[in-house]
Amino acid sequence: MKTGILTTIVLAFISIGCNxxxxxxxxxxxxxxxxxxxxxxxxxxxxxxxxxxxxGPIDPKMAHEGNxxxxxxxxACHKLDERYVGPALRKVTERRTPEWIMNMILDSETMVEKDxxxxxxxxxxxxxxxxxxxxxxxxxxxxxxxxTVATQSPEKNPSK
Ligand code: HEC
Numbered sequence: 302m303k304t305g306i307l308t309t310i311v312l313a314f315i316s317i318g319c320n321x322x323x324x325x326x327x328x329x330x331x332x333x334x335x336x337x338x339x340x341x342x343x344x345x346x347x348x349x350x351x352x353x354x355x356x357g358p359i360d361p362k363m364a365h366e367g368n369x370x371x372x373x374x375x376x377a378c379h380k381l382d383e384r385y386v387g388p389a390l391r392k393v394t395e396r397r398t399p400e401w402i403m404n405m406i407l408d409s410e411t412m413v414e415k416d417x418x419x420x421x422x423x424x425x426x427x428x429x430x431x432x433x434x435x436x437x438x439x440x441x442x443x444x445x446x447x448x449t450v451a452t453q454s455p456e457k458n459p460s461k
Contacts, residue, residue: 346400347398347404348408354399354441356399359448363441364446364448367443382455387426387428391451393447393451410429410432413430
């Protein structure tokens with residue numbers, strides 16, 4: 302009987318694990334992680350120097366500059382519509398906050414160390430995203446590029 306209960310608990314624990322894109326929005330999960338792993342609960346803004354990003358309408362010039370950075374520094378590992386070395390990024394602005402994305406770009410080491418969502422991604426992708434040494438302005442431009450591609454359908458850009 303006891304093992305039955307234990308198994309149930311273990312299974313419940315596994316099922317609240319990573320496989321969940323809404324991790325950061327799920328306070329139940331955050332609480333459970335906190336009590337079992339002694340880590341700071343998932344933070345929707347992530348960890349790092351960016352605490353607030355003010356978004357206006359998409360700025361095409363910034364997006365264009367961001368696209369260039371993206372092509373040189375990100376596409377070795379990321380495609381827009383398919384999993385590659387890292388996750389597909391077309392809709393990343395829909396699943397993460399702007400602050401979280403910028404912290405991931407600027408300080409992936411801290412994010413891998415502290416952020417529960419990134420810890421989960423690491424279990425799937427088995428590689429710590431290296432710091433790409435992008436400055437804050439370029440990271441903001443990349444964010445603008447990612448906001449732009451989220452509005453475009455995959456068909457328009459099949460090769461990416
Ligand atoms: C050497 C490979 C590599 C490069 C280069 C790289 N990444 Fe990543 N990226 C990853 C991996 C792997 C992950 C999954 C998290 C982890 O394991 O660290 C990731 C995760 C991410 C995430 C989170 C995705 C999600 O689903 O939440 C974002 C956003 C991201 N990368 C953006 C970028 C941007 C922008 C660049 C360029 C400035 C970049 N990455 C360059 C490998 C890379």
